[in-house]
Amino acid sequence: MNPLLDVRDLTVDYRVREAGRRKLVRVIDGLDLEVFPGEVLGVVGESGSGKSTLAGAILGLVERVGGSIRFDGTEVIGLRGKARKPIQRQMQLVFQNPLLSLSPRRQVGWQIEEPLRVHTDLDATARRARVDELLASLELSAAVRERFPHELSGGQAQRVVLARALSLEPSLIVFDEPTSALDVSVQAGVLNLLQQIRTDQALTYVFITHDLGVAQHLADRIAVMRSGEIVEIRATNDLFVNPEHPYTQALLAASRR
Amino acid sequence: MAAPTPTPPTSPARRLLGLGPVTPGSAVWYYRRNWLGMVAACIVGAFVIAAIFAPWLTPYAEQGRGVPDLPQRLKGPNGSHWMGTDELGRDVLARVLFGARTALLVAIGVVVLAVVVGVLVGAIAGYFGGWVDEILMRITDTFLAFPPLLLAVIVAAALGASLQNTIVAIAVSWWPWYARQIRAQVLSLRERSYVKAVQAIGVPSHKIIRQHIIPNAMAPVWVQATADLGASILTAAGLSFVGLGPRPPTPDWGVMIADGRQFVLSGQWWIAVFAGAAITILALAFNLCGDVIRDVADPKTRGDQ
Amino acid sequence: MGGAGMTPPLVKVEDLHVTFQTPLGVVRAVRGISLDIAEGEILGVVGESGCGKSVAFRSLVGLTPPSALVEGSLFFEGKTMRFDGELRAEASMIYQNPGAALNPVFTIGQQLELVAGTNDRAELAELLDQVGLPEPDRSLDAYPHEFSGGMRQRAVIAFALAQSPKLLIADEPTTALDVTTQAQILDLLLEIRDRTALTVVLVSHDLEVIRRVCDRIAVLYAGNVVEVGAASAILQEPQHPYTRALLASTPRPENLGRKLASIPGMVPDGREPIVGCSFAPRCPQAVDECRVEGPEHRSVESSITPGVSHTAACVLVGGSP
Numbered sequence: 001m002n003p004l005l006d007v008r009d010l011t012v013d014y015r016v017r018e019a020g021r022r023k024l025v026r027v028i029d030g031l032d033l034e035v036f037p038g039e040v041l042g043v044v045g046e047s048g049s050g051k052s053t054l055a056g057a058i059l060g061l062v063e064r065v066g067g068s069i070r071f072d073g074t075e076v077i078g079l080r081g082k083a084r085k086p087i088q089r090q091m092q093l094v095f096q097n098p099l100l101s102l103s104p105r106r107q108v109g110w111q112i113e114e115p116l117r118v119h120t121d122l123d124a125t126a127r128r129a130r131v132d133e134l135l136a137s138l139e140l141s142a143a144v145r146e147r148f149p150h151e152l153s154g155g156q157a158q159r160v161v162l163a164r165a166l167s168l169e170p171s172l173i174v175f176d177e178p179t180s181a182l183d184v185s186v187q188a189g190v191l192n193l194l195q196q197i198r199t200d201q202a203l204t205y206v207f208i209t210h211d212l213g214v215a216q217h218l219a220d221r222i223a224v225m226r227s228g229e230i231v232e233i234r235a236t237n238d239l240f241v242n243p244e245h246p247y248t249q250a251l252l253a254a255s256r257r
Numbered sequence: 258m259a260a261p262t263p264t265p266p267t268s269p270a271r272r273l274l275g276l277g278p279v280t281p282g283s284a285v286w287y288y289r290r291n292w293l294g295m296v297a298a299c300i301v302g303a304f305v306i307a308a309i310f311a312p313w314l315t316p317y318a319e320q321g322r323g324v325p326d327l328p329q330r331l332k333g334p335n336g337s338h339w340m341g342t343d344e345l346g347r348d349v350l351a352r353v354l355f356g357a358r359t360a361l362l363v364a365i366g367v368v369v370l371a372v373v374v375g376v377l378v379g380a381i382a383g384y385f386g387g388w389v390d391e392i393l394m395r396i397t398d399t400f401l402a403f404p405p406l407l408l409a410v411i412v413a414a415a416l417g418a419s420l421q422n423t424i425v426a427i428a429v430s431w432w433p434w435y436a437r438q439i440r441a442q443v444l445s446l447r448e449r450s451y452v453k454a455v456q457a458i459g460v461p462s463h464k465i466i467r468q469h470i471i472p473n474a475m476a477p478v479w480v481q482a483t484a485d486l487g488a489s490i491l492t493a494a495g496l497s498f499v500g501l502g503p504r505p506p507t508p509d510w511g512v513m514i515a516d517g518r519q520f521v522l523s524g525q526w527w528i529a530v531f532a533g534a535a536i537t538i539l540a541l542a543f544n545l546c547g548d549v550i551r552d553v554a555d556p557k558t559r560g561d562q
Numbered sequence: 563m564g565g566a567g568m569t570p571p572l573v574k575v576e577d578l579h580v581t582f583q584t585p586l587g588v589v590r591a592v593r594g595i596s597l598d599i600a601e602g603e604i605l606g607v608v609g610e611s612g613c614g615k616s617v618a619f620r621s622l623v624g625l626t627p628p629s630a631l632v633e634g635s636l637f638f639e640g641k642t643m644r645f646d647g648e649l650r651a652e653a654s655m656i657y658q659n660p661g662a663a664l665n666p667v668f669t670i671g672q673q674l675e676l677v678a679g680t681n682d683r684a685e686l687a688e689l690l691d692q693v694g695l696p697e698p699d700r701s702l703d704a705y706p707h708e709f710s711g712g713m714r715q716r717a718v719i720a721f722a723l724a725q726s727p728k729l730l731i732a733d734e735p736t737t738a739l740d741v742t743t744q745a746q747i748l749d750l751l752l753e754i755r756d757r758t759a760l761t762v763v764l765v766s767h768d769l770e771v772i773r774r775v776c777d778r779i780a781v782l783y784a785g786n787v788v789e790v791g792a793a794s795a796i797l798q799e800p801q802h803p804y805t806r807a808l809l810a811s812t813p814r815p816e817n818l819g820r821k822l823a824s825i826p827g828m829v830p831d832g833r834e835p836i837v838g839c840s841f842a843p844r845c846p847q848a849v850d851e852c853r854v855e856g857p858e859h860r861s862v863e864s865s866i867t868p869g870v871s872h873t874a875a876c877v878l879v880g881g882s883p
Contacts, residue, residue, distance in 0.1 A: 046740035059457045088459035101450040105472045115458045153828055164458075183610035183767065188811035189824030210741065213770070213813035217822070240815075254745035255770070290585060 003034035004072060004172060004204050005058065011066035012053050012228075024064070027053050028228040031067075035172070040198065040205040042219030042236070044212055044251070050228040051208045055176040058206070059093045060084060071172070089119050092165035092173045096190075096209075097182075098157035102149040109145030112164045119168055134163040138193070154186045162197070174206045191218060212255045216240060224248045287553035294549030300542035304535075308357040321351030323506020331525050341527040344516065349528055353535050355508035360490050360539065363424055367489040368482045370428035375435025376478065380466050382436070383443030394440070397433040405430040409492060413501040420503040427492050431485065435478060442474035476554055484547025487540035494536050510536050570640055571598035572761050573622075573729060578634035580614070580621050580785075582832075589832035591617040593785035593840075595634075599729070604755055604762040606776030606793065608769055608808070612829045614785035615765050619731050623650050653729035654722035658737045660714035663721070664706040670717050671702030678724035693720040694750055712743035719750065723760075733765045748775050769812050773797060781805045784830050784840035787859075791872020795864050801874035804841045839876070851877050 012028040028050045035041045045051045056062040058069060060076065069076050076087050092115075095101040102111055109131055116127045132142050138159040149157060165173055175194075182190065195218065198205060209215050215222050216236055223233040224247065232245040243249045288294050312318040317338075320326055325345035332342040340349035382393040400408065413426035446452060447470065455465055496502045497511030505512060510532040517528025580592035592614040599605050609615045621632045624647025632645040643649050657663060665673055670690070675681050678689060683702065690698035693716040706714060715735060722730055732751065736744035752775050755762055766772055772779055773793070780790040781802065789802040800806045810823035827844040830836060839845070842852040859873040862880065 046742065056453075061453055061456055085459060088457070091457075093454060093457035095450040095454060097450060101454045103451045103455075103469045103473065106468070114455060114460060118459050118461075155824075161454075164454075184769070185610060185807060185811045185823075185825035188813075188822035191813065192821055192824060211813070212741070216815070217813040217818065250742060254742040287585070 001036055002073070003070075004037045005033070005035040005206070006070040007031060007033040007058070007068070008070075009067040010054075010057060010069065012050070012057050012062055013064040013066075014053075015064070026228065028057065031228065031230055033223060033230060033233070035204060035206055037171070037204055038202055039220045040207055040218055042215035042222040043206060043208045043225060044210065044215045044222060045225030046210060046251075048227075049225040051210075051225050052176055053228075054225070055093065055174050055206070055208055058174055059091060060087075061093075085119060089115075089168045090171050092168070092170045094161055094165050094173055094175050096158075096175055098154065098161045099149055099152070101161050102157060104149055106148070107145065108147050108149065108152070108160050112145075112160060112167060115164060115167050130167060131163070134167055138163055154182050155189050158182075158186075158190045159193070162193070166197070166201070169201075170203070172204045172206065174208070176208050187214075194218065212251065224251065284550075284553045288549060291549050291553070293545060294553075297542040297545035297549065300538060301546060304357050304539050304542075305361065307354050308361050311351075311354040311358060315348065315351040315354055317348035317351040318355075320347035321355035321508055323347070323508065331520065333525070334527055340531045341525070343513070343528045344520065349513075349531050352508050352513060353510070353531055356510045356513065356532065356535065357539075359420065359503060359507060359509045360493065360536070363420070363427070363493040364486045364489045364543075366424035367427045367431065367493070368485050370424060371431040371485070372435055372478060372482055374428070375432040376439050376471060376475075378432070379436035379439030380443050380471055380474065383440040384447055384462065384466050384470060386444075390440075393436075397436045400430065400433040401437075403430065406492060406495065409496060410499070410501060413496050418501050418504055420507060423493055423496055423502050426496065426501075427489055431489075435481065438477055438481060439471075439474055442477065443470055446470050446473055480547060480551040480554055483550050484544050487543030487547070490536060490540045490543070569601065571637075572601040572639060573599040574635075574637040575599075575622065576635040576637075578618060578621065578636075579632070580617050580626060581631045581633075582627075583629050583631065587833050591630075591785055591832050592621070593836065595782075595785070595787055597780055597787060597790065599761060599763060600778075601728075601761055602755070602759045603777045604751070604764060604775055606772035606779040607763060607765045607782060608767065608772045608779060609782030610767060610808075610829060612784075612832070613782040614832075615767075615782050616733055618782070618785075619733060619763060619765055620655075621645055623647060623653055623655055623731065625655065649729075652727055653731060654725055654727040655731045655733065656715070656718050656722050656735050658734040660711065660718040660738075661706065663718045664714060666706055669703050669705055670709075674702070674717075674721060674724060677721050689720045689724055690717070692723065692754070693717070694746075695720070710743075711739050712746060715739065715743075715747055716750065719747075719754075723754070723758075727760070729761045729763065731763045731765070734767070735764070736771055737766070737768070744771070745774075751775060769808060770814075781808070784836065785832070786840060787875070788841065789872070789874040789876075790859075792864075792867075792870050794867065795862075795870055795872040798866060799862070799864060801862050801872075801879045802841075802876045803845045803847050803878070805874070847878060849877070 010028055010031040011026060013024040014027050015022055016025050031054065043051050043054065053062060057065050060079065065077050067077070071087055071091065074087065076084070079087060102108070112131045112134065113127045116122055116130060122130065131145060135142055135144060140156060140159050140163070144152070144156065144160065152160065191214065194205070197203065207215065207218055219236050221233060222236050222239050223230045224245065225231070226247050232239065232243065232248045239248065240252065243252055307314060311321060315321060325347060326342070327346045329338070329342050329346035330344055332338055334341045338348050338350065340353065342348055343352065378393050378397065382390040408430035409426045412429050413422055416422040416426060452465065452469055455469055493502060494511035494514070497509045498515045500515070502511050503509050513532035514529045517532065521529050575595060575597045578592055578595040579590070582589040582591060595618055607615050607619070617626065620626050621630065622636060622645065624645055626632060636643045636645060636649065638649060638652055671686055674686050674689060678686060680686065683699070686702055687698040690701050695701045695713060695716050709717060736747050739747060748771065751762055751764070754760055764772065764776060776793045778791060779793050779796040780787050781796065781804065782788070783804050789796060789800065789805045796805060797809070800809055807823050807825045810817065811825065813822060825844050830840060830843070838853040838855055839848070839857050842848040845852065857875045857877045859875045860879040861871050861873050864870040
């Protein structure tokens with residue numbers, strides 16, 4: 001099977017100022033990764049491991065990216081503006097802290113429509129109909145459309161963010177950063193929903209988290225990242241039963257005993 | 258006792274503007290609980306009404322616009338001229354009322370111009386970063402290097418004295434402050450998840466700046482702008498006092514003080530004093546409004562911890 | 563209540579209420595918590611956001627804002643204490659963000675001197691050594707920014723211990739840390755307790771953290787304790803529907819392959835009056851009785867470990883009130 005996302009020898013540099021002088025720091029160093037259609041790949045690592053940068057590189061949000069990222073066979077590094085549009089339709093990014101990923105001063109309906117305005121020729125009525133359809137499929141009432149983000153509960157906001165990501169029927173969704181901002185009971189609902197959507201729509205997920213429990217629950221395979229590299233990538237059950245890399249072992253030991 | 262505060266009824270003014278009731282906990286709601294802020298807002302409102310309805314509030318509207326009435330010159334406050342008359346026999350109250358038009362026009366003109374330019378420059382510099390930021394911020398710094406009043410004087414002198422030029426002169430010295438403030442806001446906003454989210458969707462940069470960045474960066478600007486309305490009245494008065502403001506016969510408080518100054522020692526105090534009082538009260542009221550807005554805009558200083 | 567046993571508790575809290583007067587109305591953050599803390603135990607206090615767990619324990623040491631009204635009784639070693647910070651002589655507190663507790667312009671040593679009340683370098687280094695900071699002598703001259711998050715939290719714990727408290731209140735001490743560092747800090751707390759018989763209250767939203775180190779657990783919901791008792795009893799035989807839902811919603815190995823339980827609805831707003839059981843509106847098992855009267859704590863005997871019992875505030879729990 002061909003990978004949907006094929007990352008080869010990825011490097012990302014950040015520019016930092018140190019003692020007044022600019023220099024480059026390599027935050028991702030020669031990373032290889034394959035994501036196959038229909039799977040959930042968990043990416044776990046601690047802060048500073050470069051896992052969020054990886055998400056940024058895949059989505060084209062960071063500069064100074066080297067190597068190769070092929071999406072469905074197309075090289076996406078360096079694609080900008082119009083050339084990137086077909087890719088943007090297929091790949092969506094969801095930050096798991098939903099309240100922070102909605103603009104505070106815009107009505108929710110307007111924000112869900114955003115991808116439709118950018119990527120389709122649908123008129124206002126058609127966009128509205130699509131939003132209603134999305135809200136209904138995520139078990140949200142149509143009244144939510146008129147609300148502002150602060151008027152939503154955590155769980156509702158997460159559904160709204162998902163509605164926005166699903167509006168263009170993408171094939172890959174990258175989830176960046178953990179549900180740690182949500183209470184466990186809310187997080188549970190979100191995780192259930194993600195699983196259900198995945199099975200219903202045959203989606204592929206890249207799921208980035210620091211929470212091994214969440215990764216274990218959701219992912220088919222898990223990649224463990226440290227210092228900009230993947231130290232181990234295995235099927236979830238394998239990894240938990242039989243971790244090979246010492247760092248993976250340390251991580252598992254720290255989260256279970 | 259634990260019952261939530263009942264929603265207050267919509268005031269007629271808000272209904273007229275098509276607004277709903279004030280939500281408890283909103284900034285407007287907190288503002289209305291602050292008596293000092295309400296007093297200041299009422300004073301500002303009174304000046305605005307005076308400016309708009311000046312021709313109907315005085316029988317001497319023509320004099321307010323500058324037509325002299327020489328037989329009546331330098332009369333003290335009396336029954337028909339409550340604030341006396343000036344050296345050309347014009348009713349001082351009428352001059353003060355019409356002067357409010359000039360003052361508010363300058364204040365609003367300066368702030369709108371400075372905010373528009375400052376917000377555009379600051380937002381573009383902050384959002385794009387890199388060399389765009391370098392160039393725009395060097396320009397901003399160049400303006401900031403001059404003391405604002407001095408810069409305003411230089412620009413006003415170079416452009417020539419007129420109402421529009423006063424506005425431009427003061428705005429030129431003020432926009433960099435807004436640009437800096439907005440840039441700092443934008444630098445933090447562009448790292449927010451919701452900005453990253455719309456970038457990933459592929460929304461064009463100009464739309465992101467206009468629809469997602471600027472609306473969320475404006476709160477501190479409104480606070481600053483309200484306080485600056487007062488400061489621009491003071492600065493404009495200063496410019497006209499030294500002859501760099503609007504020329505006679507435009508009714509202007511700064512000019513009134515400059516002209517009335519020579520009569521104070523000979524006992525005709527009312528020209529300068531009433532104009533000065535108008536400047537002081539209006540500037541103070543704007544500053545108070547700004548202070549209260551700053552307090553209610555920040556949950557930490559709302560006073561309910 | 564459980565844990566009190568033969569020896570009197572180190573701290574006894576009775577009917578604690580914390581209310582805030584705000585222009586938006588009265589917010590009742592804590593609604594009648596009663597709790598015993600036994601000497602030498604690690605008590606875990608778990609609850610979701612808005613359950614009042616932080617406010618409750620801050621109020622014990624007088625760290626609530628001036629607009630808060632604290633009512634109830636507080637006993638330390640049997641003596642009545644006021645809520646104005648009197649307990650601070652006996653108790654130290656550490657927080658989620660260790661960076662905020664350290665002054666960036668002074669060295670660790672300079673700051674430690676102030677709290678420890680000594681400038682003897684060897685003594686100060688000893689304090690840092692106790693919390694497992696490497697090279698304690700050199701660390702005294704380090705500035706907070708030279709430390710990693712975990713090292714800063716260790717330093718903050720050293721500051722807390724410098725006053726030789728009998729009680730340490732740790733409010734989300736590991737929430738901002740990575741898993742490996744989190745594990746180290748939790749180990750440190752255990753080790754200090756074993757060495758010095760310090761009593762620890764660990765406040766956290768994270769059941770995993772609580773599960774690892776605590777002897778007893780108190781589950782908070784809407785400003786009240788809904789279930790309290792030995793950790794093993796709470797984790798293995800939860801009685802209160804809220805505790806059960808909380809456990810079933812956590813992604814844990816034992817929940818693998820199962821749909822996680824999410825709790826419908828929201829935690830009641832502090833401004834709403836609560837009639838009956840605070841969890842009833844979200845409880846799948848609620849009966850009419852629940853909506854009328856707030857349930858008493860009832861005792862349950864463990865079916866796994868005989869002789870161990872814990873209490874839950876739910877009418878469905880068998881046993882005597």
